[in-house]
Amino acid sequence: MIEIHLYGNLRALVSGSNASEDTVLKLEFVENETFAQFTGRLGLTPADLGDCFINGNLAKADYVLADGDRIGLFPFNMVLLCGGQHLKGHGYTRDDVDVDYY
Amino acid sequence: MSKILRIDMSDLSHKWEAVPKEYEILAGRAFTSAVVNKEVEPMSHPLRENNMFVISPGLLAGTPAPSSGRLSVGAKSPLTGGIKEANAGGLTADRLARIGIRGIIIDGAPSRGSKDWYSIVVRKDNCEIVKTNNYADKGLYELIGKIWKDYPVKPGIIGCGIAGQRLMKCAGVFGNNPENTDPGRYAGRGGLGAVLGSKRIVAIISDSTGGEIPTPKDKERFDRGRKALREALDKHPVTGKLTSDDGKPFGGLKNYGTNILQNILNEAGGLPSMGFSSGRFDGAAKISGEAVHELVDKTKKKFGDAAEASYAHACHPGCVMRCSNAVPYEKTGKLHVSPLEYESAWALGTNLGIGVLHDVAELNRLCNDLGLDTIEAGNTLAMLMEGGLIKYGDGPGAIKALKEAYSTDSALGRLVCSGTQTAGEALGVTRIPVVKGQALPAYDPRPIRGIGVTYATTTMGADHTAGYTIAAEILGIKGTVTDPRALNKAELSRAFQATTAYIDATGYCLFIAFCILDDDDGFKGMTDSVNGFLGKDIDVTEYGMAILKNERAFNKNAGFTEKDDRLPEFFRTEPLPPHNVTFDVTDAELDAVFKGM
Numbered sequence A: 001m002i003e004i005h006l007y008g009n010l011r012a013l014v015s016g017s018n019a020s021e022d023t024v025l026k027l028e029f030v031e032n033e034t035f036a037q038f039t040g041r042l043g044l045t046p047a048d049l050g051d052c053f054i055n056g057n058l059a060k061a062d063y064v065l066a067d068g069d070r071i072g073l074f075p076f077n078m079v080l081l082c083g084g085q086h087l088k089g090h091g092y093t094r095d096d097v098d099v100d101y102y
Numbered sequence B: 001m002s003k004i005l006r007i008d009m010s011d012l013s014h015k016w017e018a019v020p021k022e023y024e025i026l027a028g029r030a031f032t033s034a035v036v037n038k039e040v041e042p043m044s045h046p047l048r049e050n051n052m053f054v055i056s057p058g059l060l061a062g063t064p065a066p067s068s069g070r071l072s073v074g075a076k077s078p079l080t081g082g083i084k085e086a087n088a089g090g091l092t093a094d095r096l097a098r099i100g101i102r103g104i105i106i107d108g109a110p111s112r113g114s115k116d117w118y119s120i121v122v123r124k125d126n127c128e129i130v131k132t133n134n135y136a137d138k139g140l141y142e143l144i145g146k147i148w149k150d151y152p153v154k155p156g157i158i159g160c161g162i163a164g165q166r167l168m169k170c171a172g173v174f175g176n177n178p179e180n181t182d183p184g185r186y187a188g189r190g191g192l193g194a195v196l197g198s199k200r201i202v203a204i205i206s207d208s209t210g211g212e213i214p215t216p217k218d219k220e221r222f223d224r225g226r227k228a229l230r231e232a233l234d235k236h237p238v239t240g241k242l243t244s245d246d247g248k249p250f251g252g253l254k255n256y257g258t259n260i261l262q263n264i265l266n267e268a269g270g271l272p273s274m275g276f277s278s279g280r281f282d283g284a285a286k287i288s289g290e291a292v293h294e295l296v297d298k299t300k301k302k303f304g305d306a307a308e309a310s311y312a313h314a315c316h317p318g319c320v321m322r323c324s325n326a327v328p329y330e331k332t333g334k335l336h337v338s339p340l341e342y343e344s345a346w347a348l349g350t351n352l353g354i355g356v357l358h359d360v361a362e363l364n365r366l367c368n369d370l371g372l373d374t375i376e377a378g379n380t381l382a383m384l385m386e387g388g389l390i391k392y393g394d395g396p397g398a399i400k401a402l403k404e405a406y407s408t409d410s411a412l413g414r415l416v417c418s419g420t421q422t423a424g425e426a427l428g429v430t431r432i433p434v435v436k437g438q439a440l441p442a443y444d445p446r447p448i449r450g451i452g453v454t455y456a457t458t459t460m461g462a463d464h465t466a467g468y469t470i471a472a473e474i475l476g477i478k479g480t481v482t483d484p485r486a487l488n489k490a491e492l493s494r495a496f497q498a499t500t501a502y503i504d505a506t507g508y509c510l511f512i513a514f515c516i517l518d519d520d521d522g523f524k525g526m527t528d529s530v531n532g533f534l535g536k537d538i539d540v541t542e543y544g545m546a547i548l549k550n551e552r553a554f555n556k557n558a559g560f561t562e563k564d565d566r567l568p569e570f571f572r573t574e575p576l577p578p579h580n581v582t583f584d585v586t587d588a589e590l591d592a593v594f595k596g597m
């Protein structure tokens, strides 16, 4: 089982959700699934996403999920306020960037 | 055409001076730090006559450059004993810039035993020091209303509240918001409100009647720059427009304010909760920026135009990012507090285990009314909880304790305003989250080590805005060394601190950094607007480093050594759940940040 915490406009994936409570979705665990494949399963493209977290670590596209992982999904307009999306190296930026640290 | 106004409170005199050559390109933080370093005796007592209080609008304040109306205040800090610059929005920077004032330097103090209170009224080519005993000992919501009645020209107001008037170390410098409905535009940190109080000044009132928009030396370049920056800000998902072309929520700051971070840091496990004992808080969602957004929408639906509720609110005229908000009472739709920012919601909510939006808004309103820095006051309340006087999570208990601060003879009221370190020590607490006497803000340095480096090494005492390395550093979570820049933390922190100092001098809100670090055209827009305004090219890092040098020189002369660039021991020994990590950056790495400077 994967536990997904949804934020911002992604809360709409759970009907009747509201912003002052945790919006949690539980999905089947799929063997050998990467984070990118998993978000695809939810119908989300990289451009839909901002900074996301797996067990509190910044999620990267090629991370292979483990059973029981907690995922925090934030939409494109919710990121750590700090600038330099490309510095984070997770690939979830809306623009092409010249500097890639990875 | 710009001038410096010098005020001597020991004989209530003032004089005007031309800006000397050495300060020609200095404004905002660059100006306040240069003056404090040059003119304040480093070993002076911060709350006696030898300290100075310096005010300077940012370089581009009053111009049409986007989000450029920040005001810096500086002094020797009663909280840290070192140099301090704090900045805020509000109206004052705009008003002062339009009447050609680069800086106000306030020296001296009325003779000991003097019971009178004063306010300073600044107009075009005119300054008055007025006796205003009727402004003292008042809640600041009432005070700003009264001042706008007494001076019906919509003046900018900054000053100190009850806490500052009693020389308390949690006292911030308040500022009125553009609508004059809330004194919540705080240059909060470092206890600078108490410095004003020590000079017996309640308010500094600035009237821009007859003033004019400052003119850039190279108008074409300035305009090109500001437009490019504006464009970059508008299209960035963090700083951008409220809704996209298809009507969906777009810009993160406009929709959720800085408190967008509440949920994000919670997911990241770096949200310090209950006195820095956990990195997650189960009440986070309830006091988050998203919850405020929802409450505002609900209130508007219920009360229509009568609702005093908003997001995408501007803290000063001309802000295009508009991260501020106005939080209503749910029952009446009237204004409760404006703004409720991330740091405040964290300090007065998360950090105290209080997950009730109303209680957090009430605590913030009380801070605004009393003249308290929310971050320092929240951490001080946490010490009361840590010391067993109040229970974690007890919102009404915290509200009651803070209300004691109005009373003239309540020891608890004084304690609550006395600062985190003082209160913690008084109550036998050994987990006191301060650096150089100033309380930590809302990012735990154990999982987010880069910010820990900044907390430790900045001259300001623990301050997140001094070098916002969070983006670049959060990857350090769990100590993965896949990050090549991890090898270079020192350089990174130094570069961020220098860039930050530059932005603080320009008058631009630091939040433009969220965009310009992603967008090269935006970055160039920023530098073009600054260079166009000055009519000459200045180097961002060099200019920023010069500011840091002044600040470090002052602290060195005030007796600070590298031993002061350290986090409290418990961050090294107590692992923080859920990541269960400690702050493990070595002393040598910390010292490398400013080595040879």
Ligand code: SF4
Pocket (backbone or CB within 6 Å): B067, B089, B313, B314, B315, B316, B319, B320, B321, B322, B323, B324, B509, B510, B511
């Ligand atoms: S972004 Fe926010 S803090 Fe910055 S100037 Fe605008 S309203 Fe003020």
